[in-house]
Amino acid sequence: MTYRSRIDLGVAATVIAIGAVFAVEAWRIDPASYEAVGPRSVPVFLAVLMIALGAIIAIGAVAGGAPEEEAESFGFRNSDVRRVLSVIAVGAICTAIFWAAGYMVAMIVGTGLMLWVFGVRRPIILLLLPILAGIVYQFVFMGLMGLLDPRGELVDLRWLSRLITPGS
Numbered sequence: 001m002t003y004r005s006r007i008d009l010g011v012a013a014t015v016i017a018i019g020a021v022f023a024v025e026a027w028r029i030d031p032a033s034y035e036a037v038g039p040r041s042v043p044v045f046l047a048v049l050m051i052a053l054g055a056i057i058a059i060g061a062v063a064g065g066a067p068e069e070e071a072e073s074f075g076f077r078n079s080d081v082r083r084v085l086s087v088i089a090v091g092a093i094c095t096a097i098f099w100a101a102g103y104m105v106a107m108i109v110g111t112g113l114m115l116w117v118f119g120v121r122r123p124i125i126l127l128l129l130p131i132l133a134g135i136v137y138q139f140v141f142m143g144l145m146g147l148l149d150p151r152g153e154l155v156d157l158r159w160l161s162r163l164i165t166p167g168s
Helices: 003-027 041-063 081-101 103-117 123-144
Strands: none
Touching: 003 041, 081 103, 103 123
16 A cells, blocks of 8 residues: 555545544534424535545545655655644634634634744734734624624623624
């Protein structure tokens, strides 16, 4: 089995495992609804889709494999592992801030940290771009799409986001 095939099998296992967790969690959603499609339909569909795509990746890894010349530049051999771990850490930090202070603050901090991880060091960009991104995300998801703007568990900053999306 080639290096690429082993990497693909690892990706497949990860995708299937995440899809299975999503499926279990989605199945716990109360299906009571007066609509033709209930509230758990889309989450269950996406979970099943993840599991199916993971299975397709696994079949491709076992059946076909990749040419060796492609496999040389694939996977983690030449990766910046420090950067990969930094991106994962930013995701965890963003999730914690989302829980503590709400969506918009988490997007601003998360965007700023991602810019830092990927080498942006100009202070004006590190300050203004995350704020602009947070405003745009807030407007699109809460304003245009009408999603719930959750309050933070420690600090409720929805008064700030209501300046952008008054109806939320």
